[in-house]
Amino acid sequence: MSTFHPFPRLPIELRLRIWSLTAFPRMIHVKRQCVGDHGEFGLQYMATSTPCPPVVQVCQESRRYAPYRRAFTTGAEPRYIWVNFESDMICNDGSHDLLNLEPHQQDIQRLRLPIDDELAYDYITIHGDQEFKKFTNIKEIHIAVDLQFAGFSIEFLAATVNKCFNGFDNKVKFLDVGSGYMMDANQLRILSDWKNYYSFDTHGRANVDTFEGAIRFMRILDNILTLSEMHAIDDENAKIKQDQQFL
The missing domain is CATH 3.40.1360 (Dna Topoisomerase Vi A Subunit; Chain: A, domain 2)
Structure with missing residues (x-):
């Protein structure tokens, strides 16, 4: 069975525990996107080529309770990258x-x-x-x-x-x-x-x-x-x- 349909009926404590176990080590490639070849006009946003963890795309509850956070929200046009700083390795490109x-x-x-x-x-x-x-x-x-x-x-x-x-x-x-x-x-x-x-x-x-x-x-x-x-x-x-x- 590929889908466990009774999952929403599980106790909230058990569901939160399951979401907490979804993290796995990843290599997060980050890069500063700046105006100008050498960033002389300032940082626009931080970008990544690493796909976001699948769990944050499941539902609102998974995005809220999965062990990931929005990070690198800096720059003139800020975006965000999903990161678990305990398990993910950050690679600056x-x-x-x-x-x-x-x-x-x-x-x-x-x-x-x-x-x-x-x-x-x-x-x-x-x-x-x-x-x-x-x-x-x-x-x-x-x-x-x-x-x-x-x-x-x-x-x-x-x-x-x-x-x-x-x-x-x-x-x-x-x-x-x-x-x-x-x-x-x-x-x-x-x-x-x-x-x-x-x-x-x-x-x-x-x-x-x-x-x-x-x-x-x-x-x-x-x-x-x-x-x-x-x-x-x-x-x-x-x-x-x-x-x-x-x-």
Whole structure:
């Protein structure tokens, strides 16, 4: 049976519970629509290419009680985007203004930033250390990196982590969109150190030039730790420090 016709006859408490369980994780792509090529005349509205969650289109009751809210209602011609900030990951598609997500910096818990050109990278390295402080409730940050464009390297990524994400290291993941590999900030530092000290030939050239190739080579050498292994090391270090306190 595709339709449960007695649903309206269920107790209101049960119906509200059902609506509350309809949320599922989504990637919400948002983009600032401005007047002028570079927004020099101001924000008109925030737009998205992500379809709205089906539950908000069922009926008035579902729109009212589903775990979604109208967000990004800013600009001269404001619109809205349905968002559940607990489960949805917000992805800003504007490379020159990646962290400008007014007025929801404190609402956003999951954030994805595409670093796919020099403009996006420059924005993060110049403004990131200050702008990330506005995201006070952040739980997860994904940096989606396209390493195909010229001039980008693992060293730049490591420098970005050190500069911008102090205090966020355990929440940051780096994703290579070409290979699908994902690393946390600590693993990225290990990879950067390996490339700096072990991957150069006698002429000073790096043997491995791509993120995917470097990861594959490190896996062969068994020089990269998995996230679970790193957690185990952290737990062991914490135990050692605790034991030392009693000596």
